[in-house]
Amino acid sequence: MFQLALRLGRTVGELVSSLSAEEFEYWKAFSVLEPIGILREDALFANVCKTFADLQVKNELTLRDFTVFNRDKFADAEPEKEQVMRNIKAVFGALSAKSKA
Template sequence: MSELENSMSTDEFEYWKAFSTLEPISILREDALGANICKTIIDSQVKNETTLKDFTLWQRDLYVDEEPDIEQTMRNIKAVFGALSAKP
Protein backbone atom coordinates (compact mmCIF):
# COMPACT_ATOMS: atom_id res chain seq x y z
CA MET A 1 0.00 0.00 0.00
CA SER A 2 1.07 3.55 -0.60
CA GLU A 3 1.75 6.13 2.08
CA LEU A 4 -1.38 8.07 1.08
CA GLU A 5 -3.61 5.02 1.53
CA ASN A 6 -2.12 4.45 4.98
CA SER A 7 -2.40 8.04 6.18
CA MET A 8 -5.66 9.39 4.70
CA SER A 9 -8.95 8.72 6.44
CA THR A 10 -12.11 7.83 4.56
CA ASP A 11 -13.66 11.15 5.60
CA GLU A 12 -10.70 13.10 4.25
CA PHE A 13 -10.81 11.12 1.00
CA GLU A 14 -14.53 11.94 0.62
CA TYR A 15 -13.77 15.61 1.26
CA TRP A 16 -11.15 15.65 -1.50
CA LYS A 17 -13.56 13.93 -3.89
CA ALA A 18 -16.17 16.62 -3.16
CA PHE A 19 -13.58 19.38 -3.58
CA SER A 20 -12.50 17.91 -6.92
CA THR A 21 -16.11 17.89 -8.08
CA LEU A 22 -16.67 21.52 -7.08
CA GLU A 23 -13.24 22.90 -8.02
CA PRO A 24 -11.68 20.69 -10.68
CA ILE A 25 -7.99 21.21 -11.17
CA SER A 26 -7.04 20.65 -14.76
CA ILE A 27 -5.31 22.15 -17.74
CA LEU A 28 -8.51 24.06 -18.50
CA ARG A 29 -8.36 25.81 -15.13
CA GLU A 30 -4.70 26.68 -15.56
CA ASP A 31 -5.45 27.97 -19.03
CA ALA A 32 -8.23 30.20 -17.66
CA LEU A 33 -5.90 31.61 -14.99
CA GLY A 34 -3.24 32.42 -17.59
CA ALA A 35 -5.84 33.94 -19.90
CA ASN A 36 -7.08 36.14 -17.06
CA ILE A 37 -3.58 37.52 -16.50
CA CYS A 38 -3.16 38.22 -20.23
CA LYS A 39 -6.56 39.89 -20.46
CA THR A 40 -5.84 42.07 -17.43
CA ILE A 41 -2.56 43.28 -18.94
CA ILE A 42 -4.14 44.03 -22.32
CA ASP A 43 -7.13 45.76 -20.72
CA SER A 44 -4.80 48.00 -18.68
CA GLN A 45 -2.94 49.12 -21.81
CA VAL A 46 -5.56 49.23 -24.56
CA LYS A 47 -9.19 50.28 -24.66
CA ASN A 48 -10.34 47.06 -26.23
CA GLU A 49 -13.21 44.68 -25.72
CA THR A 50 -11.50 41.36 -25.27
CA THR A 51 -12.80 38.23 -23.59
CA LEU A 52 -11.05 35.45 -21.74
CA LYS A 53 -11.75 33.18 -24.67
CA ASP A 54 -9.51 35.42 -26.81
CA PHE A 55 -6.55 34.34 -24.65
CA THR A 56 -7.25 30.67 -23.94
CA LEU A 57 -5.27 27.92 -25.59
CA TRP A 58 -7.88 25.24 -24.99
CA GLN A 59 -11.46 25.85 -25.99
CA ARG A 60 -13.50 24.76 -22.99
CA ASP A 61 -16.66 24.05 -24.95
CA LEU A 62 -14.87 21.30 -26.86
CA TYR A 63 -14.09 19.37 -23.67
CA VAL A 64 -16.81 20.22 -21.15
CA ASP A 65 -20.58 20.05 -21.32
CA GLU A 66 -22.56 23.21 -20.78
CA GLU A 67 -22.04 24.68 -17.32
CA PRO A 68 -24.86 23.99 -14.86
CA ASP A 69 -26.99 26.92 -13.78
CA ILE A 70 -26.78 28.32 -10.24
CA GLU A 71 -29.67 26.19 -8.96
CA GLN A 72 -28.06 22.99 -10.25
CA THR A 73 -24.73 23.99 -8.75
CA MET A 74 -26.37 24.58 -5.36
CA ARG A 75 -28.12 21.19 -5.56
CA ASN A 76 -24.76 19.56 -6.34
CA ILE A 77 -23.07 21.27 -3.40
CA LYS A 78 -25.86 20.28 -1.00
CA ALA A 79 -25.80 16.69 -2.26
CA VAL A 80 -22.03 16.34 -1.89
CA PHE A 81 -21.80 17.88 1.55
CA GLY A 82 -25.01 16.19 2.67
CA ALA A 83 -23.44 12.85 1.81
CA LEU A 84 -20.27 13.82 3.67
CA SER A 85 -22.16 14.80 6.81
CA ALA A 86 -24.12 11.53 6.92
CA LYS A 87 -22.32 9.18 9.30
CA PRO A 88 -22.70 5.48 8.47
Protein backbone atom coordinates in the same frame (compact mmCIF):
# COMPACT_ATOMS: atom_id res chain seq x y z
CA MET B 1 -6.67 10.97 -7.84
CA PHE B 2 -3.83 11.90 -10.19
CA GLN B 3 -4.51 15.63 -9.88
CA LEU B 4 -4.59 15.39 -6.11
CA ALA B 5 -1.36 13.39 -6.04
CA LEU B 6 0.30 15.95 -8.28
CA ARG B 7 -0.84 18.84 -6.08
CA LEU B 8 0.29 17.12 -2.89
CA GLY B 9 3.65 16.05 -4.32
CA ARG B 10 2.96 12.38 -3.81
CA THR B 11 2.50 9.34 -6.00
CA VAL B 12 -0.93 7.87 -6.59
CA GLY B 13 0.27 4.71 -4.83
CA GLU B 14 1.18 6.72 -1.74
CA LEU B 15 -2.24 8.37 -1.73
CA VAL B 16 -4.11 5.11 -2.21
CA SER B 17 -2.27 3.51 0.70
CA SER B 18 -2.73 6.46 3.06
CA LEU B 19 -6.00 8.14 2.05
CA SER B 20 -9.30 6.82 3.35
CA ALA B 21 -12.37 6.72 1.12
CA GLU B 22 -13.99 9.23 3.46
CA GLU B 23 -11.14 11.75 3.10
CA PHE B 24 -11.10 11.25 -0.67
CA GLU B 25 -14.81 12.16 -0.74
CA TYR B 26 -13.95 15.36 1.14
CA TRP B 27 -11.24 16.14 -1.41
CA LYS B 28 -13.72 15.61 -4.27
CA ALA B 29 -16.23 17.93 -2.62
CA PHE B 30 -13.51 20.51 -2.03
CA SER B 31 -12.43 20.26 -5.66
CA VAL B 32 -15.95 21.22 -6.78
CA LEU B 33 -15.89 24.33 -4.62
CA GLU B 34 -12.21 25.20 -5.20
CA PRO B 35 -11.17 23.53 -8.45
CA ILE B 36 -7.60 22.45 -8.93
CA GLY B 37 -5.98 21.48 -12.15
CA ILE B 38 -5.18 22.60 -15.61
CA LEU B 39 -8.53 24.27 -16.43
CA ARG B 40 -8.30 26.53 -13.40
CA GLU B 41 -4.70 27.42 -14.18
CA ASP B 42 -5.69 28.16 -17.76
CA ALA B 43 -8.38 30.56 -16.55
CA LEU B 44 -6.01 32.25 -14.10
CA PHE B 45 -3.30 32.82 -16.69
CA ALA B 46 -5.86 33.93 -19.28
CA ASN B 47 -7.05 36.56 -16.81
CA VAL B 48 -3.50 37.86 -16.32
CA CYS B 49 -2.93 37.99 -20.09
CA LYS B 50 -6.24 39.77 -20.68
CA THR B 51 -5.37 42.33 -18.02
CA PHE B 52 -2.13 43.18 -19.81
CA ALA B 53 -3.89 43.28 -23.19
CA ASP B 54 -6.58 45.59 -21.79
CA LEU B 55 -3.87 48.11 -20.95
CA GLN B 56 -3.12 48.34 -24.67
CA VAL B 57 -6.45 47.63 -26.39
CA LYS B 58 -9.65 48.50 -24.54
CA ASN B 59 -12.63 46.09 -24.66
CA GLU B 60 -11.67 44.34 -27.86
CA LEU B 61 -10.67 40.96 -26.44
CA THR B 62 -12.50 38.51 -24.22
CA LEU B 63 -11.14 36.15 -21.58
CA ARG B 64 -11.86 33.25 -23.93
CA ASP B 65 -9.41 34.76 -26.43
CA PHE B 66 -6.62 33.91 -23.99
CA THR B 67 -7.61 30.41 -22.87
CA VAL B 68 -5.65 27.48 -24.23
CA PHE B 69 -8.28 24.86 -23.56
CA ASN B 70 -11.74 24.98 -25.08
CA ARG B 71 -14.12 24.94 -22.13
CA ASP B 72 -17.09 24.04 -24.35
CA LYS B 73 -15.91 20.46 -24.75
CA PHE B 74 -15.68 20.13 -20.96
CA ALA B 75 -19.10 21.66 -20.28
CA ASP B 76 -20.93 18.32 -20.40
CA ALA B 77 -18.54 16.86 -17.83
CA GLU B 78 -19.30 19.54 -15.26
CA PRO B 79 -22.28 18.80 -13.01
CA GLU B 80 -24.85 21.46 -12.24
CA LYS B 81 -24.04 23.54 -9.17
CA GLU B 82 -27.32 22.63 -7.42
CA GLN B 83 -26.62 18.91 -7.86
CA VAL B 84 -23.11 19.34 -6.53
CA MET B 85 -24.40 21.15 -3.44
CA ARG B 86 -26.97 18.37 -2.84
CA ASN B 87 -24.20 15.77 -3.12
CA ILE B 88 -21.94 17.66 -0.72
CA LYS B 89 -24.75 18.04 1.81
CA ALA B 90 -25.53 14.34 1.51
CA VAL B 91 -21.89 13.36 2.10
CA PHE B 92 -21.48 15.67 5.10
CA GLY B 93 -24.90 14.67 6.44
CA ALA B 94 -24.01 11.00 6.24
CA LEU B 95 -20.66 11.62 7.93
CA SER B 96 -22.35 13.64 10.67
CA ALA B 97 -24.90 10.91 11.29
CA LYS B 98 -22.07 8.33 11.36
CA SER B 99 -20.15 10.32 13.97
CA LYS B 100 -23.23 10.64 16.21
CA ALA B 101 -23.84 6.89 16.13
